[in-house]
Structure formats: structure tokens, C-alpha cells
Amino acid sequence: MRGWVVIAFLLIAACSGEQTAKPAYHATDNPERLSEWGMSGVSDGALRLAEGVTPYDLATPLFSDYALKLRTVWIPESQAATYDESEAFDFPVGTVFTKTFYYKQEGAAWTGAVLQAEGPVLSYNALPLEGVRLIETRVLVHRENGWAALPYVWNEDQTDAYLKRTGDVQRLTLVRTDGRAEEFAYLVPDANQCAACHATNATTRAIKPIGPKARHLNKPSTFVHGVNQLEDWMTAGLLTGDVGNAAAVPQNAVWTDETATIERRARAYLDANCAHCHNPNGAADTSGLNLEPDAQGPAMGFCKSPIAAGGGSGGRPFDIVPGAPDQSITVFRLQTTDPGAMMPELGRAVSHEEGVALIAEWIAQMDGNCG
Amino acid sequence: MKYWILAGAGLALAACGQKTEAPAADASYQETLMAQLLDAKPGDVIEIPEGTFAFDRSLSLTVDGVTIRGKGMDKSVLSFKNQVAGAEGLIVTANDFTIEDLAIEDPKGDALKISEAENIVIRRVRTEWTGGPKTSNGAYGIYPVQTKNVLMEENVAIAAADAGLYIGQSQNVVVRNNRAEYNVAGIEIENTFDADVYGNVATNNTGGILVFNMPNLKQPGARTRVFDNDVVENNTKNFGHEGTPVATIPAGSGVVINSNDYVEIFNNRIIGNKTANVIISSVYSSGISQEGMSEDFDAYPEAIYVYDNEMSGGGKNPDGLELQALKIAKFGPLGALPDVLWDGFVDPAKLENGALPADMRICIQNGDAEVINVDGPNEFKNPRVATADHDCALPKLPAVTLTGPLAE
Numbered sequence: 001m002r003g004w005v006v007i008a009f010l011l012i013a014a015c016s017g018e019q020t021a022k023p024a025y026h027a028t029d030n031p032e033r034l035s036e037w038g039m040s041g042v043s044d045g046a047l048r049l050a051e052g053v054t055p056y057d058l059a060t061p062l063f064s065d066y067a068l069k070l071r072t073v074w075i076p077e078s079q080a081a082t083y084d085e086s087e088a089f090d091f092p093v094g095t096v097f098t099k100t101f102y103y104k105q106e107g108a109a110w111t112g113a114v115l116q117a118e119g120p121v122l123s124y125n126a127l128p129l130e131g132v133r134l135i136e137t138r139v140l141v142h143r144e145n146g147w148a149a150l151p152y153v154w155n156e157d158q159t160d161a162y163l164k165r166t167g168d169v170q171r172l173t174l175v176r177t178d179g180r181a182e183e184f185a186y187l188v189p190d191a192n193q194c195a196a197c198h199a200t201n202a203t204t205r206a207i208k209p210i211g212p213k214a215r216h217l218n219k220p221s222t223f224v225h226g227v228n229q230l231e232d233w234m235t236a237g238l239l240t241g242d243v244g245n246a247a248a249v250p251q252n253a254v255w256t257d258e259t260a261t262i263e264r265r266a267r268a269y270l271d272a273n274c275a276h277c278h279n280p281n282g283a284a285d286t287s288g289l290n291l292e293p294d295a296q297g298p299a300m301g302f303c304k305s306p307i308a309a310g311g312g313s314g315g316r317p318f319d320i321v322p323g324a325p326d327q328s329i330t331v332f333r334l335q336t337t338d339p340g341a342m343m344p345e346l347g348r349a350v351s352h353e354e355g356v357a358l359i360a361e362w363i364a365q366m367d368g369n370c371g
Numbered sequence: 372m373k374y375w376i377l378a379g380a381g382l383a384l385a386a387c388g389q390k391t392e393a394p395a396a397d398a399s400y401q402e403t404l405m406a407q408l409l410d411a412k413p414g415d416v417i418e419i420p421e422g423t424f425a426f427d428r429s430l431s432l433t434v435d436g437v438t439i440r441g442k443g444m445d446k447s448v449l450s451f452k453n454q455v456a457g458a459e460g461l462i463v464t465a466n467d468f469t470i471e472d473l474a475i476e477d478p479k480g481d482a483l484k485i486s487e488a489e490n491i492v493i494r495r496v497r498t499e500w501t502g503g504p505k506t507s508n509g510a511y512g513i514y515p516v517q518t519k520n521v522l523m524e525e526n527v528a529i530a531a532a533d534a535g536l537y538i539g540q541s542q543n544v545v546v547r548n549n550r551a552e553y554n555v556a557g558i559e560i561e562n563t564f565d566a567d568v569y570g571n572v573a574t575n576n577t578g579g580i581l582v583f584n585m586p587n588l589k590q591p592g593a594r595t596r597v598f599d600n601d602v603v604e605n606n607t608k609n610f611g612h613e614g615t616p617v618a619t620i621p622a623g624s625g626v627v628i629n630s631n632d633y634v635e636i637f638n639n640r641i642i643g644n645k646t647a648n649v650i651i652s653s654v655y656s657s658g659i660s661q662e663g664m665s666e667d668f669d670a671y672p673e674a675i676y677v678y679d680n681e682m683s684g685g686g687k688n689p690d691g692l693e694l695q696a697l698k699i700a701k702f703g704p705l706g707a708l709p710d711v712l713w714d715g716f717v718d719p720a721k722l723e724n725g726a727l728p729a730d731m732r733i734c735i736q737n738g739d740a741e742v743i744n745v746d747g748p749n750e751f752k753n754p755r756v757a758t759a760d761h762d763c764a765l766p767k768l769p770a771v772t773l774t775g776p777l778a779e
Contacts, residue, residue: 166405169427169455185427185455191409192431196462202487205433205464283464283486286516286540288587298587303663306615307585310480310510310533313614318663329614340480340509345458371662 021050023074025094034137034152034161039098042159046126055122055223058216060255060268063352067101068119075238083241088209097140105133106175113173136188137161147207149194165191174350184349193346197276202283210276215250266362267293301330303370312341322366331360396425396450411437419447419473429457435466441473444497451478459484471495481511489519490776500530504553506610508532516540522777524548533617534559540590545771555611556581562592567771569599578624579605584631586668593632596768604643619657621646621690630654630670635768636677647708648685651675653716656747671718676765678736682710697754709741716747734763
């Protein structure tokens with residue numbers, strides 16, 4: 001009932017030329033257009049968030065071919081997520097997340113070339129689109145029967161994104177900060193591939209959000225000056241529950257923060273980029289490799305032989321050879337862009353050179369040997 | 372300019388009348404099949420028509436109770452030659468799954484992976500890297516892992532850089548009447564309980580049939596019967612990736628048992644494998660770091676029973692300098708290593724009065740086949756023919772019975 005009203009409102013808005021977005025939870029249908037979710041809309045040269053839609057970011061995010069990301073959450077009025085110390089918060093039915101992947105483009109006209117660069121960020125709930133290329137927006141919605149993941153691909157005119165359940169491959173050229181250019185195949189995941197990462201427990205196969213965990217969100221808010229992001233969520237009524245002593249809330253390092261220890265930075269990076277599969281119940285538990293922040297020893301790769309890596313071994317003996325990043329499979333897998341060997345398996349087509357350097361530096365300072 | 376999709380580019384090339392010997396792969400089918408896989412409902416049969424179809428990214432199925440059926444392993448071909456994303460051709464994470472009568476060619480990673488699922492039938496599927504054995508090929512052909520109640524029959528697996536037919540961390544498995552050739556490992560049973568492997572042909576692999584346990588995994592494995600197979604001339608040079616467990620398999624290995632327990636090898640034809648027709652070894656012989664091994668891992672092959680196989684022509688030209696030197700020293704330049712090679716590692720914790728308990732021994736009752744203990748624990752200093760030490764018998768294992776929808 002409520003959904004119909006909202007859609008009707010949107011249609012009217014579209015007809016009258018206005019672009020005011022209003023959030024709508026689609027309980028069963030998968031709208032063809034992203035704008036039908038009403039989380040944001042393009043108007044006056046900017047992607048504008050609807051009222052009640054909260055942007056957020058993570059201490060250390062997943063690397064996605066240098067795409068910039070705008071993350072939002074919307075929770076139906078007068079409801080809230082429940083805090084959890086280690087897992088993703090428990091979000092009520094009706095919650096809608098979006099994650100928009102975009103780049104700063106090279107030049108004024110779109111040529112398919114994108115920059116490795118800090119792009120414009122959201123300010124006053126608007127992302128200015130000048131010089132920006134919107135690629136895709138992924139919607140994660142909590143329905144009665146569980147979470148559903150839906151990929152939307154932005155149109156040529158950059159006015160709206162359209163549902164593409166079978167995903168997409170886009171040929172882009174990455175221009176790195178030092179000017180090196182490389183062509184790559186940007187993958188928009190299909191709906192099953194969304195689940196491949198978001199079903200962090202491969203036995204239950206239940207799809208869940210990955211990012212909104214205490215340790216990822218526990219950082220100064222990028223969007224509200226001077227407060228911690230978790231505090232902001234609580235103040236805004238998005239989050240309830242017993243957070244306990246603020247100092248005891250888990251916190252991942254920012255992977256680029258040189259004031260943090262290399263250990264914490266590296267573990268935060270592996271957590272965000274690997275642990276959705278490499279956890280004790282994840283899709284990669286077949287490998288025996290666990291990259292959650294608390295894993296230690298062979299379980300996290302120390303002198304661990306590969307099991308079913310095939311070409312993923314890169315001809316190296318162990319996941320981590322202490323002191324020797326060039327002999328460590330972990331570094332090879334992060335470096336390579338061979339789809340049959342690289343890690344993560346999905347969502348990366350170029351090498352994250354800065355991330356690889358971090359993991360290499362971490363391994364280089366490790367003591368011990370593999371006997 | 373509009374970015375283009377690979378599939379589009381493929382079509383454009385094909386449309387330009389470019390000369391091709393093989394029929395041009397049809398790229399337009401990708402979206403159709405992807406949508407069918409996404410929209411599948413339990414009970415659906417997805418029919419793959421005759422033809423060669425090109426894919427640029429991996430396929431996946433997450434719906435229980437689906438059958439994928441082609442028109443034949445040489446007629447319905449899913450080609451991943453131009454794959455740019457995804458670590459396998461098709462990945463299935465769903466129960467009650469049947470796939471039959473099609474081929475998966477040239478994926479960048481594994482061809483067919485089935486993970487955490489039960490009641491699985493894989494029948495008359497061909498997985499092949501069409502350029503022949505190459506290190507750059509994907510790892511596994513047919514790869515069920517963490518599965519239960521699985522039937523793999525009449526498949527053909529060619530040129531995988533790890534194993535052609537591999538089953539890992541699984542339970543209750545029948546692998547029969549398949550053909551594996553030009554893989555590093557032809558058929559590999561790893562960390563799996565209750566597997567029957569029979570009626571298969573493993574030839575021209577580096578190692579024919581492997582029964583392995585690896586450390587650091589959720590479950591070990593035990594109780595595998597390997598019988599009525601032809602394991603012939605698995606002498607292809609090892610083209611596995613250094614660092615992977617199979618990369619240490621010497622070329623010319625017939626049946627290899629590594630750190631597994633309760634394994635029965637009988638009534639096979641094991642012929643012409645130039646290192647040894649049967650190898651029984653511990654993970655200590657396979658280059659795995661003891662630093663990186665979980666403490667509770669049982670590294671020793673125990674309760675191994677090899678009997679009534681037809682064995683001949685093995686051990687004539689072993690792979691690797693050490694074994695080659697051993698052969699020449701003990702058996703002369705024209706001689707051969709015995710049919711059964713054991714690395715000699717024994718769990719000291721299990722010894723009673725210096726010997727393994729009767730039910731944990733390695734028993735060989737195989738006509739005139741001899742056994743060599745290569746003395747691995749002492750760095751191969753005192754290898755000796757030790758056939759008499761293994762003159763014993765073990766209780767036979769029960770047959771594997773497939774259950775539920777796979778019950779026969």
C-alpha cells in the first residue's frame with residue numbers, strides 16, 4: 001500500500017520535472033530503475049540523497065578497481081538496527097543499503113578512461129557529478145525472507161541506473177596517479193555473484209551486509225563533523241543496543257594511516273578484502289585459510305601450504321613466508337590479475353598496488369621461518 | 372563513446388567474416404543462460420542446446436534441485452576461452468544438483484566447482500583445456516568440495532593443471548567409469564570419507580589416482596576403495612604450479628596414497644607408470660612445512676591394503692634425481708623400482724613394541740609385486756626391499772552406498 005503511494009508520487013514528480021527522491025521499500029518486486037527505490041536521484045548536476053538516507057563509510061574498505069564508493073543506508077521510520085560487537089548489525093526488515101561505484105573521469109568528455117584519484121565526495125547530501133562517471137549502484141534490501149542483492153548499471157546519460165541481474169562487463173581504462181594507463185574489464189556482479197561475497201556463511205548461504213560492522217564503522221564520521229560515526233548512527237536513531245564502553249568497541253585501522261601499526265593496517269586490509277570468504281564458515285573455508293582479524297598462525301597463512309590453489313600459488317611455497325613477501329602466495333594472489341589465480345576472485349581486475357605494498361611490508365617485517 | 376561489452380566485441384569480429392577453423396563460439400547465449408540460472412526454480416531442467424557458446428565471465432547456480440543438461444559432451448560446449456572475470460567456469464552452491472552431457476572448455480580457473488552441497492550427480496561432462504597440458508591451465512576440471520552423497524560417472528577430464536576429477540572434504544562418494552588424461556593428477560580423493568573409485572581410466576597424467584589427506588582442513592579423510600581401474604602410463608611431465616601439493620608428484624606415479632588411512636587398492640590394472648605403480652607416502656615427503664601444519668594432523672598413511680592388482684612395467688625410469696640414483700644403485704641401469712614404493716614414515720606414537728598395531732599396517736598381498744621402503748625418515752640413506760614386512764591382510768572396507776535421491 002505504502003509502496004504504491006510512493007511510486008505514484010515519483011511518477012507525478014517525474015512528470016512535473018521535479019527530481020525529489022523519497023525512499024521506498026520494495027517488499028517483493030525488483031524495480032527496473034534505481035530511482036524507484038528513491039534513495040537518491042540525479043538533479044542539477046548532482047546525485048542527491050533523499051531525506052532520511054544516511055551516507056556512511058568504512059575505516060578500511062574493499063578495493064574495487066579504484067572505484068570510489070558512496071554508501072547509504074535507509075531504515076524504515078521509527079525502526080533501528082541492533083548493535084553487535086563482531087557481526088554485521090541486525091537491521092530490520094525494510095532496510096535498504098546502496099553502494100554507488102563511480103570514478104573521476106579523464107577529460108571533460110567520457111572516453112572510458114577513469115582516474116586513480118580521490119574524486120568529489122558527498123557534501124550536503126549531494127555528490128557533484130561534474131567530471132564524474134557513475135558506473136553501477138548495488139542495492140541490498142532486507143525482505144521478509146532475507147536479504148536480496150540487486151545490481152543496477154548507470155545509463156549513458158547518467159540520469160538513472162537500470163537493473164542488470166546478469167551483471168555486466170565494461171571495458172575501461174585506468175589511468176594511475178603516475179600516468180600509467182591500463183585497460184581493464186570492470187565487472188558488475190550478477191545477482192549470484194553478489195551473494196558469493198555477501199553469503200559470508202557458506203553453509204547457511206544467507207545473504208548479509210558485510211560493511212556495517214562495529215569495527216568498520218567505528219571511526220570519525222566523514223559526513224558529520226566532529227562525531228564518531230557510530231555515535232552519529234545512534235543519535236540519528238539508526239542504531240540501538242548495548243554498545244558498552246566506547247573504548248572497547250572494536251576498531252579496524254585505516255589501512256593508509258601511517259600512525260597505526262603495520263600489523264593493524266594489514267589485518268584491517270585483509271579483513272575488508274578477504275574475510276567475507278576467508279572466515280571459518282565462509283566460501284573459502286575449503287582452503288583452511290582464515291583472514292578475520294583474530295586468526296593466527298597457519299590458519300592465517302603463516303607457513304601454510306596451499307590446498308587447491310592451482311595457478312594461485314604463483315610457484316611459491318606458502319601463503320606467508322615470514323620476511324619474504326616475494327615468496328609469499330598471499331602477495332602473489334593480490335598482485336596478479338589472472339582471473340584464475342587472483343584474490344579476491346571477484347570485483348577486481350587491476351592490481352591494488354598500494355594494498356599489495358602494505359601486505360608486502362607487513363610480511364617483510366615478520367620473524368620466523370617455515371623450516 | 373559507449374563502452375562495449377566483450378560479448379559485443381566477439382560478435383562484431385564474428386560478423387566481419389573472419390576466417391576460423393573451429394565454429395565461431397556464439398556469445399549471445401551468455402545472457403540467456405545467466406538469466407536461466409538466476410531464475411531457476413527447484414525442479415527445473417535447464418537444457419543447453421547443441422553448439423559452442425562463449426562466456427566472458429563465470430556462471431553460478433545457487434538454487435536447489437536444478438538439472439543442467441546438454442546434448443552431449445561433444446555437442447553442447449561452454450567455452451570460457453575469452454573469460455575476463457570469475458575463478459571458475461560454473462560454480463554451484465546448491466543441493467540436489469545434476470549436470471550431464473555437456474563440456475566446459477578453457478576456463479581461467481576451475482571448470483566446474485560444486486561447493487557445500489549434497490546429492491550431486493555429475494555425468495558425462497567433459498572438462499578440457501584445449502591447448503593440452505600447460506601450467507597456465509586452470510586447476511581443477513570437476514571439483515566438488517565439502518559435498519555429501521556424490522556420483523561422478525562417465526566424465527572426461529583433460530589437461531587440468533592440478534586434478535582432472537577431484538573431490539575434497541566430502542563424504543559418501545562414487546567415482547566410476549570416468550576417463551582422466553593429461554592432467555597433473557588424474558583422479559584425486561582428498562580429505563574425504565567413504566569413496567569408491569572404480570571402472571575409471573587414468574592415463575597420461577603425471578599421477579593416475581591420488582588418495583590424499585592435507586593438513587589445516589575442516590576434516591581429514593579415510594576409507595577409500597580404488598578398484599577395477601586402468602591406471603596406465605601416467606608419465607606426463609609434472610606441469611603443476613610449484614607450491615601446490617600435486618607439483619611434488621613424480622611423473623610416472625600410478626596410484627598414490629598420501630597421509631590417508633583405510634585405503635584399499637585392488638583388482639586394478641596398474642601398468643607402465645615409470646616412477647612406481649603404487650606410492651604410499653606421508654605428507655613429510657611432499658614438501659609441506661611442519662611449521663604450517665595443524666598439530667592434530669595425522670601425517671601417516673595407515674591401514675593401507677593393496678591386493679590382487681595386475682601390475683607390470685612400472686619403476687623403469689623414475690622422476691627425480693634421488694629416485695633415479697636409487698634405482699640405478701639398487702636395481703641397475705636396466706632394472707626397475709619395485710611396484711610399490713613406501714616412504715617409510717611411521718607414527719612413533721602408535722608403535723607397540725616397535726611395530727604398528729596389526730590393524731594400522733600397510734599390507735601388500737599382490738602376487739610377486741615387491742615393496743621398497745625408501746627410508747625417508749633417514750633422508751633415504753638405507754632404502755631396502757621390504758616386501759616381507761608387508762605380508763599381512765586387513766579387514767575389507769564396505770562398499771559405498773549412495774543414499775536419498777541417488778540410491779540405486
